[in-house]
Amino acid sequence: MSAPRFFAPPPLSAGPLTLAGPEAKHLTAVLRLGPGDAVELFDGEGARAAATVQAVRGKGAKTAAELFCEDPVRTEPPASPLTLAVAAPKGDRFRWLIEKATELGVARVVPLTCERSTVDPGGGKLDKLRATALAACKQCRRDRLPEIAEPVLFAAFLEQDVPKTLFHVSGDRFTAPPSGPHAILIGPEGGFTEEEVKIAAAAGARVAALTTPILRTETAAIAAAAVFAAGT
Incomplete structure (x- = not known):
């Protein structure tokens, strides 16, 4: 034991x-x-x-x-660190997302503020999310804590210098990208707006989708992280 x-x-x-x-x-x-x-x-x-x-x-x-x-x-840092930029879901669903993302080795979670966002995880909420990540590291025996970042506006996140994939039902089938840092963007309930999808594509983000029915925000984030982890 x-x-x-x-x-x-x-x-x-x-x-x-x-x-x-x-x-x-x-x-x-x-x-x-x-x-x-x-x-x-x-x-x-x-x-x-x-x-x-x-x-x-x-x-x-x-x-x-x-x-x-x-x-x-x-232990060395991961060769292909994954950032999940995700619109915060309601209630305890974000804490569940953080727990599972930690277990899957996600390096960084960024609460994303989008046009259809309804949740602002500031202040004490972020502290609880970080405590959840710590508890998950203890349980799964992970040595590196994931970063739980401050909320970032959608347009500001697109300016960050890392290859990106935006999840949208109109996208091509998602496959794990080449090794190296990567960011996956997951929208709120209702998804990204068409304008946000156009802006992301113009900024160089790949638009992709999972071959599943429409998923809740937290389910889509974890499914994408699992595909990423399996392919890297």
């Missing part, structure tokens, strides 16, 4: 280390770990390491766990 996993702020290095806050509370109050127990640490930037709990002190919000960390193992 794998050791329980916890996030430690970067950079992770060998030697004594203190966990505080939610991670320490999870270690002590939820999992009831204590001195002598083995855990695994990761720093969200590609490093992970075995560690042993040395001591626990404090209670509640003041809980802290003292650990000894072994030499970290470092």
